[in-house]
Amino acid sequence: MKYENEVKISLPREKVVRLFDSEENLFKWQPELISFEHISGDKGEVGAKAKLKYTMGKREIEMIETITVKNLPHEFSGTYEAKGVWNEVKNYFDQIDDQTTRWRSESYFKFSGFMKIIAFLMPGSFKKQSQKYLDQFKAFAEEEA
Numbered sequence: 655m656k657y658e659n660e661v662k663i664s665l666p667r668e669k670v671v672r673l674f675d676s677e678e679n680l681f682k683w684q685p686e687l688i689s690f691e692h693i694s695g696d697k698g699e700v701g702a703k704a705k706l707k708y709t710m711g712k713r714e715i716e717m718i719e720t721i722t723v724k725n726l727p728h729e730f731s732g733t734y735e736a737k738g739v740w741n742e743v744k745n746y747f748d749q750i751d752d753q754t755t756r757w758r759s760e761s762y763f764k765f766s767g768f769m770k771i772i773a774f775l776m777p778g779s780f781k782k783q784s785q786k787y788l789d790q791f792k793a794f795a796e797e798e799a
Contacts, residue, residue, distance in 0.1 A: 683794035738769030
């Protein structure tokens with residue numbers, strides 16, 4: 655499954671990227687995030703791995719993030735692996751003008767086991783969840799400014 659999401663943020667790209675590239679800020683715009691634990695590599699750099707725990711409804715989901723590209727302010731990309739799910743997310747930050755940034759996100763998923771059934775029955779829920787995170791970040795970033 656592949657899809658794209660985007661949001662326009664009323665802030666300069668440098669400010670958007672600074673807010674985005676902060677482990678501490680993750681908890682401010684991803685309220686479902688329970689914990690973020692660095693597990694290997696140079697923290698925040700290409701090759702680094704981290705364990706993320708989220709609440710999704712009544713369930714707790716654990717995933718491993720691996721940073722694959724860190725070319726800020728232009729791109730930050732990574733893979734996210736959880737039980738039955740492999741997800742690659744490519745994030746691009748485009749400066750529209752001095753006070754506006756477009757965050758464009760490309761997501762690619764592979765599923766196995768039970769998650770294949772979930773993805774087949776509810777494909778729109780994945781794109782909706784991705785858009786929710788972009789929108790939550792926009793609200794957080796514009797409020798921080």
